[in-house]
Amino acid sequence: MLPLGKPERPAPRPYAALPLGWAAVVLVLTLTPADKMPITPVWELLSFDTAAHAGVFLVLAGLSWFSLRRQRRWPTLALRAGRAALLSSIVFGGLIEVMQYNMALGRHGEWTDLLSDAIGAALAVGVATAGAARLGRRPPLRVSTWVGLLLAGAALGAWPAPVAAQDLVRARHTIKKLASPCLHGRGYVKHGEHKAAAYLRGRFRELKLQPLAPDYTQPFALDVNTFPGKLQLDVMPFGPLRRMPQAKHLQPGRNFIAAPNSGSGKLDWGSRLVRLDTLAFTDSLVRQRSIAQLTRLPGAVLLTARVESQLAHWPHLRQALETAAARITLVPKLTALLASEQSAQVKLLALPTAAAWPAATTVPNQMKSVHLEVEAKLIRQYQTQNLAAIVRGSVQPDSFLVATAHYDHLGLMGKSTYFPGANDNASGVALLLELAAHYARPENRPAYSVVFLLFGAEEAGLLGSTYFVAHPLVPLKSIKFLVNLDLLGTGEQGATVVNGKVFEAPYQRLLALNEAHHYLPALGARGRAANSDHFPFSEAGVPAFFIYTRGGSTAYHDVNDRPEALSLAGFAGAFGLVRDFLNELGAAR
Incomplete structure (x- = not known):
């Protein structure tokens, strides 16, 4: 019998479930939609602010290093456990930020979070590697040590990050997020406004604002005309199709847009583009000829905005114009709007410089052919929402000061053209969130309650604010003052205060504050105007200002x-x- 040698030491268990399980927890929590996360202290353990990112990735990298060092299947990987743990943790963190940015979760991916992930992972790997070097050939660290590291990282994650009273970097990020393509212009195609609302609910949750309605949401409905499909316009000299290489392809959003109430329609190559003769307004014979021509026109009619404005005085000419398959109006600037109804006619707005438009129909070399296609969809009773939150006052909680802004915009027009709405009104939303961050801090708790309202469907005709006034979540008579924030992305020339000439005493307070602190280069006052969400409130007797900045873009x-x-x-x-x-x-105690 051969002599028995020393028994082989069994390979240590790698405990791979530890890093994988922790990664799964991190992934679930970071990709949980913000509007699905309950407002309970349970979730405060991992609030995923900047400190939390460093803490949880410190744990992830540490557990990964521990598992890789203990495994024996890949010896080279065990020797390079530090590099592998650091790299895999950073890649994992980057993947989370990319998914948060591109998925409609109400969360927001930030490069600063990825930097925090990297710092936490590097700290864990550095400490673990240094410890292993000092231990030399000693056995790997016990599982209990890594459990302690897990608890330490969780404690770091629970440590609250300070919130600045007004953070310009954070405000720029808010504007960039709201104006990003993933929110589709915060309109009604691809539910862009719903995605924006989910993001903003998440921001309210982060600030721990109290909801004024379930999940901060006050639902309502509207009718809206949208353009979810094709939007195409081409112009070429009239003649055989072999001249198609001479066609001018116009870019939607840059050269032309759909009129808000445009219907669907298509004109194939060879359809004539006829310019309305302005002599039709002064010469009865030309007018009769134009009416006859438009009535049987299978193509498109071209006119200017000035000519279109004169049609109200010529009903027969206007009726004939409505029978044309399509209408193209030349305008000095492309300004998109929304409509609640849809015309049977295709209506487009185009720039005069967008193409070589026909100057007259009687000159052969001026005759043009048009090819166009528009897909419009009128949505009845589209479900949207306002968002409402509050910081309760410490002295008079039943008296309210209100800050408002609308978060919606114009959305998509066609398959790829969207309206970012950075100034209108991502900037106002960003300022409202900065005010909310200020009053959410315990040291700034107001004497009166401060309400934060984000309105939907402002661009559709102040519908969100009108609905709120009809269905108030706080008594309107208890609102001491309302400040509406819209178009606040500039400021080189100061700001204008709508209703400043209506509520003169409060406006004088604003002037005195600005003169004392030199906040803005100048303040100007306007009278009553139905141009933003302050209007339904002031019409209902609530004192209200609408402040917007001037200059710049x-x-x-x-x-x-x-x-x-x-x-x-x-x-x-x-x-x-x-x-x-x-x-x-009354917001200060």
Whole structure:
């Protein structure tokens, strides 16, 4: 019998379930939609702010290093456990941020979170590697040590990150997120406004604001005309199709847009484009000829915005124009709007410089052919919502100061053209959230209750604010003052206060505050105007201002209203001015 040697030591268990299980927990929590997360202290353990990211990834990288060092299947990987754990943790963190950014979860991916992930992972790997080097050939660290690391990381994740009173970097991120393609212009195609609302509910939750309605949501419905499909316009000299290489393809959003009430329709190549003769307004014979021509026109009629405005005085000519298959109106600027009804006619708005438009129908070389296709969809009773939150007052909780902004915009037009709405009104939403962050801090708890309202369907005709006034979540008579925030992405020339000439005493307070602190270069006052969500409130007897900044970008209701076009020159000043104004009215204890 051969002598028995020392028995082989069994291979250590790698405990792979530890890092995999922790990664699964992190993935579930970070990808849970914000509007599905309960408002309970249970979730505060892993609030996933900046400190939380570092904490949970410290645990993830540490557990990964521990498991990789103990496994024996891949010796090289065990030797390079630190590098592998660090790299895999960072890649995993990056994947989470990408998914949060692109998925409609009400969460927001940030590069600063990825940086926090990397710092936490690097700290874990550094400590583990240094410890292993000092231990030399000693056995790997006990499982109990890693359980302690898990608890330490969880404690770090639970540590609250400080919230700045007004953070311009955070505000820019808010604007960028709301104006991003993944929210589809915050309109009604692909439920862009629902996705924006989910994101904003998440922001309310992060600030731990109290909801004024279940899940912060006040639902209502509207009718809206949308353009979810094809949107195409081509112009070419009239003649055989072999001249198609000379066709001018117009870009939606850049060269033309659909009129808000446009219907669906299609004109194939060879359809004539006829310009309405302006002599029809002064010469009866030309008018009769134009009516006869338009009545049997299978193509499109071209006219200018000025000519279109004169049609109200010529009903027979207007009726004949309505019978044409399509109408193209030349306008100096493409300004998109929304409508609650749909015409039977295709209606497009185009720039005069977009193509070589026909100057007259009687000149052969001026005759044009048009090819167009528009898919429109009228949605009846589309379900949308307002969002409402509150910070309860410590002295008079039944008296209310209100900050409002609308979060909706114009959405998609066609399959790829969207209206970002950075200034209108991602900027106002960003300022409202900064005010909410200020008053949510315990040291800034107001004496009066401060209500934060985000309205839907403002672009459809102030529908969200009108619905709220008809179905108030707080008594309107208890609202001491309301400040509506809209178009606040500029400020080089100061700001305008709508209703400043109506409520003169409060406006003088604003002026005094601005003169004392030099928040904005100038303040101007306007009278009564139905141009934003303050209007239904002031008409109902609630004292209200609408504040917007002036100067800088002039993009409005077009595809150029992008975050990078905004200077935010007056953003910090507007924040300080509104905060101090609300404090003087009762928000300060």
